[in-house]
Structure formats: structure tokens, C-alpha cells
Amino acid sequence: MIPEENRYDVIVVGAGHAGCEAALASARIGVRTLLLNLYLDNMALMACNPSIGGPAKGHLTREIDALGGEQGKATDASTLHIRWLNTSKGPAVRALRAQCDLYDYHRHYKRTCEKIPLLDLRQEEVTDLWVEEGVIKGVKTNLGNVYGAKAVILTTGTYLGGKVHIGLTNFASGPLGQIPATKLTNSLRQAGLEVGRLKTGTTPRIHRDTVDFSGLMRQDSDREPLCFSYWGEKKVYEGYACYLTRSNEKTHEIIRKNLDRSPLFTGVIEGVGPRYCPSIEDRVVKFPDKDSHMVFLEPVSHSSVEIYMQNFTTSLPFDAQVEMVRSLPGCEKAWIMRPGYAIEYDYVPPTQLYPWLETKKIKGLFCAGQINGTSGYEEAGAQGIIAGINAALLVKGEDMIVLDRSQAYIGVLIDDLVTKGTNEPYRMLTSRCEFRLLLRHDNADKRLSHIGRKLGLIDDERWNVLKKRWKAIEEERKRLEGTRVYPSDSVNEILKEAGSSTLDEPILASELLKRPEITWETIGKIIPPHEVLEKEVIDRVTLEIKYDGYVKRQLKQVERMKNMEKVRIPEDIDYDEIPGLLNESKQKLKKIKPQNLAQAGRVSGVTPADIQILWIEIEKRRRQRKEKDGA
Numbered sequence: 001m002i003p004e005e006n007r008y009d010v011i012v013v014g015a016g017h018a019g020c021e022a023a024l025a026s027a028r029i030g031v032r033t034l035l036l037n038l039y040l041d042n043m044a045l046m047a048c049n050p051s052i053g054g055p056a057k058g059h060l061t062r063e064i065d066a067l068g069g070e071q072g073k074a075t076d077a078s079t080l081h082i083r084w085l086n087t088s089k090g091p092a093v094r095a096l097r098a099q100c101d102l103y104d105y106h107r108h109y110k111r112t113c114e115k116i117p118l119l120d121l122r123q124e125e126v127t128d129l130w131v132e133e134g135v136i137k138g139v140k141t142n143l144g145n146v147y148g149a150k151a152v153i154l155t156t157g158t159y160l161g162g163k164v165h166i167g168l169t170n171f172a173s174g175p176l177g178q179i180p181a182t183k184l185t186n187s188l189r190q191a192g193l194e195v196g197r198l199k200t201g202t203t204p205r206i207h208r209d210t211v212d213f214s215g216l217m218r219q220d221s222d223r224e225p226l227c228f229s230y231w232g233e234k235k236v237y238e239g240y241a242c243y244l245t246r247s248n249e250k251t252h253e254i255i256r257k258n259l260d261r262s263p264l265f266t267g268v269i270e271g272v273g274p275r276y277c278p279s280i281e282d283r284v285v286k287f288p289d290k291d292s293h294m295v296f297l298e299p300v301s302h303s304s305v306e307i308y309m310q311n312f313t314t315s316l317p318f319d320a321q322v323e324m325v326r327s328l329p330g331c332e333k334a335w336i337m338r339p340g341y342a343i344e345y346d347y348v349p350p351t352q353l354y355p356w357l358e359t360k361k362i363k364g365l366f367c368a369g370q371i372n373g374t375s376g377y378e379e380a381g382a383q384g385i386i387a388g389i390n391a392a393l394l395v396k397g398e399d400m401i402v403l404d405r406s407q408a409y410i411g412v413l414i415d416d417l418v419t420k421g422t423n424e425p426y427r428m429l430t431s432r433c434e435f436r437l438l439l440r441h442d443n444a445d446k447r448l449s450h451i452g453r454k455l456g457l458i459d460d461e462r463w464n465v466l467k468k469r470w471k472a473i474e475e476e477r478k479r480l481e482g483t484r485v486y487p488s489d490s491v492n493e494i495l496k497e498a499g500s501s502t503l504d505e506p507i508l509a510s511e512l513l514k515r516p517e518i519t520w521e522t523i524g525k526i527i528p529p530h531e532v533l534e535k536e537v538i539d540r541v542t543l544e545i546k547y548d549g550y551v552k553r554q555l556k557q558v559e560r561m562k563n564m565e566k567v568r569i570p571e572d573i574d575y576d577e578i579p580g581l582l583n584e585s586k587q588k589l590k591k592i593k594p595q596n597l598a599q600a601g602r603v604s605g606v607t608p609a610d611i612q613i614l615w616i617e618i619e620k621r622r623r624q625r626k627e628k629d630g631a
């Protein structure tokens with residue numbers, strides 16, 4: 001018998017970026033939640049660069065925020081420097097990127113988790129799962145405590161079986177010298193889960209006062225007031241700049257001469273590393289013709305002198321790292337405070353999960369974050385909030401939430417993971433998303449907030465802010481779509497000034513705005529708005545009108561996908577019994593267990609012909625069932 005106070009509805013193992021979002025969502029939905037972490041002072045630790053956002057990743061943060069999660073707010077509470085990226089490119093890839101204060105970010109999450117009723121925090125290592133007849137019952141810890149729960153979420157990050165490599169030296173460790181979790185992997189295997197091994201790496205941290213920034217290109221925060229959260233306070237940030245230096249032939253020579261002491265190139269590391277954040281030694285070997293790589297020097301905190309070296313990930317020996325760093329302009333006298341390293345860790349290949357992040361093998365057991373093979377705070381937080389929501393819904397006996405690929409980057413991320421799996425750290429990219437113009441950074445609130453609101457994750461005050469903004473957007477759009485601009489000398493003068501052709505007949509203001517050179521501000525000079533509009537309202541209306549044609553085209557594609565999604569695959573389908581399916585496809589479909597025809601079509605190796613056969617089979621079954629019911 002376990003004591004009553006050790007009985008919970010949901011237990012979250014790990015208080016990293018996924019775990020904190022999961023625990024907050026679960027407790028906010030109203031179920032009793034326990035968050036267990038190896039060390040409470042490293043909750044939501046930014047183990048790599050303390051930066052949030054950028055294309056695709058920033059989209060994820062906005063979606064977490066729109067659902068009522070915490071990442072956007074934690075970012076706003078800790079921003080040192082913030083910029084728009086890709087402003088010269090299309091609206092689909094524009095995104096904010098913030099450099100955060102590592103400690104403030106952690107403190108925001110810790111304080112928020114501490115304050116939430118129904119959420120308990122405890123510092124303990126989970127060593128075993130408690131599973132009975134394929135159903136999760138709770139967890140056991142290193143202190144001999146047993147906690148019961150109806151759902152458990154694993155978010156163990158890079159700590160599970162963590163092993164750090166610096167040159168040919170290696171030791172058991174979590175990131176940044178944290179303690180690793182050494183025992184849980186065995187229990188996962190015993191419970192029947194497959195466990196794999198991945199690796200990632202990070203850069204040296206150097207002392208700010210030993211860098212000569214005078215000759216380096218400086219990158220300041222944008223001058224426009226900005227924030228990440230839909231409910232944040234926009235500010236202009238000053239005082240913290242990022243600087244650009246570059247590797248050179250000397251750096252590359254040092255790297256080449258030390259490759260025989262690299263754990264990556266001598267085969268000491270078994271885990272597969274991230275393709276999109278390769279180490280500097282990887283870059284030098286893979287692109288021998290490139291004589292220079294950009295390296296950004298970025299602050300980690302207002303209360304620390306440590307500087308992160310973006311793009312300079314390495315696991316070469318310490319003495320080589322010193323030489324490499326000192327070969328960079330501005331860093332000739334740099335002092336390394338913490339060396340770069342690679343870390344290997346255990347993950348649970350995500351094809352073992354349903355799209356709501358519950359494992360197929362163990363009912364009530366969910367996985368989120370790096371344990372599912374992803375890399376990144378944003379990817380982790382995104383899965384965390386979905387796992388937290390679904391664990392709470394499971395406890396309440398309600399339907400699971402699954403976001404689809406036309407609804408959210410989170411939907412793309414989870415669908416890719418559970419349908420295609422990954423054997424290298426998966427990072428979100430805009431190119432992974434087929435409906436990019438629908439899933440923009442600006443409109444996550446419109447796409448997702450109704451879900452957060454229904455779940456109780458968005459309170460009245462915040463909901464009213466959104467409603468007011470949406471109303472203003474709608475009214476302004478209607479105004480532009482319903483107002484004609486007539487040719488006149490003054491109108492044509494304004495158009496000429498904007499570099500646009502003059503009018504000789506009336507035109508709708510919305511049509512005029514579709515011209516690439518015409519901004520909302522130009523239209524405003526011709527037909528001024530009735531009231532002052534928020535910049536967010538102006539930007540959204542402009543995007544919606546300018547890209548209307550493309551958006552409509554994408555909506556048609558979505559409709560086609562939705563039709564395929566409507567064809568549900570019966571749970572008891574026996575792929576072996578379906579004639580004509582390729583054997584490889586049968587194996588994959590049996591493993592992935594897709595929910596519908598659209599998902600089946602995305603399983604790697606499954607061909608359009610397989611889908612046709614499957615469709616005929618499902619139709620045949622449906623007709624037979626109908627005839628039986630009618631008989």
C-alpha cells in the first residue's frame with residue numbers, strides 16, 4: 001500500500017523544457033500532478049545556447065504560447081536581446097529569435113511551477129516504472145519512494161544514460177556537469193520499450209573580459225519594441241549585443257591535426273548526431289573547400305561573464321579547443337571557462353508512440369522532448385504541453401488532443417516523429433511543413449487558442465485580449481475589402497511616392513494592398529483608419545490580404561488531406577491478410593499503426609499503390625459491416 005499523499009493523477013519525470021510544460025498543463029487542467037527532477041536547481045536549464053526561436057522553432061514557441069503554455073512568457077521574462085529573422089523573405093519563414101538570460105529563464109519556470117495549485121515538485125531520481133499488465137501504475141525512486149499515478153510522462157532529456165566526451169576522455173554525466181540518470185533505462189527495456197542512443201554537442205564558453213570585441217561585427221537587438229508572448233509587454237532591449245567572428249585556415253588546420261583525438265572521428269561515440277547543428281570539426285571535414293565559418297559570440301546572462309560561441313560546437317580535446325578558440329579574430333587571448341563537449345544519451349524511438357504521445361505498449365505512459373529523439377527547447381516544450389494535456393485528459397476520461405499538419409508546427413513535429421521516426425536528433429525546420437503559409441508565426445493564436453481556452457489554459461483576461469485583437473483584424477480587413485479608392489491627383493501622388501503605378505479607375509483598397517510595393521501605411525494615407533491600430537493588427541491584415549491567393553491554394557490542399565484523414569483505419573486491421581501490399585509496407589504499417597489513410601501515406605516506404613489497396617480494403621470492410629447491420 002502506498003500512502004495517500006503519494007497518489008497522483010499524473011507524474012512527470014524530468015523538469016526540463018518538456019517536463020515543465022507538461023506538468024504545468026496537467027495541473028492547470030485540474031488534475032493532481034507530481035513533477036520529479038534529479039535536481040530542482042536545474043529546472044528548464046538551457047544546456048546549450050540560451051536562445052529561443054528562429055524560423056520553425058519560434059513558430060513552435062508561439063504555438064505553445066497560444067495553447068496557454070509558458071515558454072513565450074519565460075522568454076519574455078529573461079530576454080537580453082531579440083530580433084526578427086528573415087524579414088526580407090516570405091511571411092512563412094519570418095520569426096523572432098531571443099537571446100535569454102539562462103538563470104532568469106530557469107527561475108521563471110521554477111517560480112511558476114512552485115506557485116501552481118495541484119502541482120508538487122520533488123527532487124528525486126526515478127529509477128523504475130511501475131507497470132502492471134501493460135498499464136502504468138506509477139514510478140519508484142532512488143530514495144525507495146513509490147508514487148502512484150494514472151498517467152506518467154517521461155521527459156528525461158539528455159540525462160538518461162548521459163555520457164560526456166571531451167577528446168578521448170569520457171565519463172557518465174548529464175549536460176553542463178549535471179548528474180545523469182543511470183537506472184531508468186533498464187526499467188524501460190524491461191517494460192518492453194526499445195531504447196536507442198543519440199548524441200549532441202555544445203560549444204566552449206569563454207570569459208567576456210578576455211575577448212576583444214572592437215574589430216568584430218556587432219549585432220544589436222531590434223529597435224522596435226518586441227516580445228514573444230501574445231500577452232507579453234513589448235520592449236526595446238539595450239546593453240547586450242551579439243558579435244560575429246569567423247573561423248579561418250589556421251582554425252581548420254588545428255582541427256584537422258587533432259582529428260585522431262576526436263571521439264567523433266575515432267568511433268568512440270556510438271550515438272548519431274544532429275545533421276542540422278554539426279560540430280565545427282564535422283563542418284571542416286565535410287566541407288573542405290570552405291575556408292571560413294561564422295561564429296557568433298553571445299551573452300548567456302546579465303549576471304555572468306560567460307559567452308556562448310554559436311556554431312562552434314566541438315568535442316575535441318581541451319588543449320585543441322584552447323588553440324582553436326584563440327585562432328579566431330577577437331579571441332586571441334580568450335579564456336575558456338567551460339569546454340565544449342559531446343553528450344550521448346538514451347532515447348525511445350518515437351514510432352513506439354501514438355500521435356497523442358502515449359506509448360503503444362504501456363497504457364498511460366507518455367514520452368515528450370529529447371527522449372523522443374528531438375533536439376531543442378522549443379521542440380521539447382511543444383511535445384511537453386501536448387503530453388501534459390493528453391495525460392490530464394486520459395485521467396479525466398476525455399478524448400485525446402491531436403493537432404494535425406495543417407493546424408500547427410506541433411502537429412507536423414509529432415506526426416513526423418510517430419509516423420517516420422528518427423535515428424538522428426530531429427530539429428524542426430520550416431521546410432518540414434507543407435502548409436507553411438497557413439502556419440505562420442503571427443497567427444498561432446487564431447489557430448490554437450480556442451483549444452487552450454476550452455481546456456482551461458487561457459483565462460478570461462487573456463481570452464478577452466485575443467478577442468479584441470481578432471475583432472480589430474476582422475474589422476480592418478472588412479474595411480479594406482469594402483472601400484474603393486478613386487483616382488485623383490492626391491491619390492496618384494501618394495502612389496507615385498510609393499513607387500507604384502497610378503490609378504485611372506477605382507480599385508478596392510484590398511486589391512491595392514496586394515501590390516508588392518504598397519504597404520498598409522500607404523493605404524492609410526489614402527483612407528485613414530477610424531482608430532489607432534496595434535502593429536500586430538496591421539501586420540496580420542497586410543499578410544492576410546497580400547497572400548490571400550496562396551493561402552486559398554493551400555486550403556484546397558488541406559481539404560484533400562482532410563478527406564484522406566477521414567478514412568480511419570480499423571484498429572483490428574490485419575495487414576498480413578491484405579493481398580497485394582508490399583511486405584516491407586506490411587511490416588512498417590504493423591509497427592506504426594497509422595490512425596488514418598493520410599498518416600499511412602506518410603509512413604516511409606509505403607507507396608501510393610499500397611494506399612490504394614488499403615483504401616479498397618477499408619471500403620470493402622465498411623460495406624460488409626453496413627450489409628451486416630442492415631441484415
Ligand SMILES: Cc1cc2nc3c(=O)[nH]c(=O)nc-3n(C[C@H](O)[C@H](O)[C@H](O)COP(=O)(O)OP(=O)(O)OC[C@H]3O[C@@H](n4cnc5c(N)ncnc54)[C@H](O)[C@@H]3O)c2cc1C
Nearest residue numbers: 014016017018038048126157158175181201369370376380
Ligand atoms: C550538449 C547539448 C547540446 C545541445 N545542442 C542543441 C542545439 O544545438 N540546438 C538545440 O535546439 N538544442 C540543443 N540542445 C538541446 C536542448 O538542451 C534540449 O533539446 C532540451 O533541453 C531538451 O529538453 P527536455 O525537456 O527534453 O530535456 P532536458 O532539458 O534535458 O531536461 C530533462 C530533465 O529531466 C531530469 N531527469 C532525467 N532523468 C530523470 C530521472 N530518472 N528522474 C528524475 N529526473 C530526471 C533532468 O534532471 C532534467 O532536468 C543541446 C543540449 C545539450 C545538452
